Amino acid sequence: MSITIKDVARESGVNISTVSRALNGSYGVHKETREHVLAISARLDYRPNRFARSLVTGRSHTLGLIITDIRNPYFADVARGAEDTARTGGCDLILCNGDWDADKQMGYVHSLLGKRVDGIIMTPVATLKRDHLEQLTRCTVPIVLLNRAAPDKLFSTVTADNEAGGVLAAQYLLRLGHRRIAHVSGSRRQRSMTDRSAGFSRGLKAARSAELTVLHNENTFAGGYAMTMELLRRRPETTAIFASSDVLAFGVLRAMIEAGRKVPEDISVLGFDDIELAGVVHPPLTTIHQPKYELGRAAAEILLAYEGDKATRSVEHRVLGVKLVERESCRKLG
């Protein structure tokens, strides 16, 4: 058995409550007493049992993060932002990979609830049913939803301004003189994807002469590749492609290489996300930067703020800005 507050108390010749006070820095302990206690507990390598503390305080100093898969670089960034911030606020972060599986996600929620985490950050999968959401609303711990634009009255949300990013993409391509444009995107059921597409369409409307071809497939390298192959067949005259994610754009790039079309000489490619490798592929990908790290940070901040005053647990919605990062995959036409 490890050493407890009693040992420290006995060793320093004071009562356990004095030890507790000395360690927690509450006022009302004589300076010398405190220092003595601190010295003893350091010597004994005393480590307060967080369970015992949490049992009485009701706070675990732990946050839960439920994402789909940490191997997705996007979520790794988010996780890092959340962990750094949680740590600053004295909290640990429990990592949960939900894998697009609604039941698995809900299983994590329940597990975290059992651990009495102080808050949960989650990227809800689109397949989360009303029933599930209702369960969430009944939760006693605060939940922050990531990448869910729908401004719920029940949960706080943090999301990138996907629609504005779509508009930005459109404006940029138009400015470069492109008119025969294609858009490859992921699942129509994922809000972040559809918002980008909506913004893009809206942005293109500014130019009457623009022609837009839209394709959907899964949001993966393979999906981007497949859509591009189809596009080259159906619309070989296309001069620019906007992909809803960098991963999709990588698939586009790969397809272009195989089709012998040079980027950006023959065709421009624009991505979304700005994951680290966007700057590494060839050609370096011009893309819409999304503040991934900051997304995680913002979510954790909201949760930490709740900890301060449990009373005023008002719902909050943060939308973080996006921006264009010009590299070398797009060029001015003509």
Added chain:
Amino acid sequence: MSITIKDVARESGVNISTVSRALNGSYGVHKETREHVLAISARLDYRPNRFARSLVTGRSHTLGLIITDIRNPYFADVARGAEDTARTGGCDLILCNGDWDADKQMGYVHSLLGKRVDGIIMTPVATLKRDHLEQLTRCTVPIVLLNRAAPDKLFSTVTADNEAGGVLAAQYLLRLGHRRIAHVSGSRRQRSMTDRSAGFSRGLKAARSAELTVLHNENTFAGGYAMTMELLRRRPETTAIFASSDVLAFGVLRAMIEAGRKVPEDISVLGFDDIELAGVVHPPLTTIHQPKYELGRAAAEILLAYEGDKATRSVEHRVLGVKLVERESCRKLG
């Protein structure tokens, strides 16, 4: 306040100890009683307080994972393997980003110790001093070291067979007919890097005529780029480069593009790790595959096994095999 075991007991008209037994499946509860209790607790949406339980059982059902940065895709894979396995064993995983900072790492260790985690997986930074290591040996919880070949008597370790990977790389390049070979690597202070280099040198010795140029720099994209630029100046006759990591290899690839040297036509490039993007860059990178996910899994497995019998906590060392993955960045000479 959330609902407790007392509420369930009262509602089902039995004693709390009966509820506890019914829920924990221990024998000695009448079938009907158990079912009744289970029904009630489900209706009440009862969630046992894990703190209270842990306080008495002494087990937290939580593992800690200390890595340098989850944004490194390599660690994301490891983390995923560890999380999946921990979860299977009924444990949560606390994520800690230690950032190559020995003090930060030790801070995490102490924090996790306070939380009474059941075990810690860590990638010890090379700068961890003897003093730090001694602190670790005094820990009451089991610690598994990742990527630390030195077979300690004090800690269990899990590592990829880096040296064998280096040998594999040498044999492959020799088989392709290369003789003027370069090797770009990361810090000389990182064991996983030096093991790869050692294996590579040893493997090359098989061919008397082989000439080897070795360069060191930081293990990043930029490092690989810089070393390649220098190499092209100093040894333009080189026909093949072995990089100690895929990230380094990406830097090499980039430098080649800028220098107008075609891969693999003009020069072959071989990586190490097989991160996901190795197959996506152009040309797809031939590399030594390292079982990242399995590394995380193995580490978690060791910890979970300890949980079973705390008595037989024998130190264990696992070395996982590596293999060559041929893609398109190397070619046969002549």
Added chain:
DNA sequence: CTGAAAGCGCTAACAG
């Protein structure tokens, strides 16, 4: 098979 009771280690009133 079930109930009563003793803690696990700590914090937080309440006295002194």
Added chain:
DNA sequence: CTGTTAGCGCTTTCAG
């Protein structure tokens, strides 16, 4: 400023 005491919610003997 410091000691006493009563729990936090749960598991686990020990009786019955």
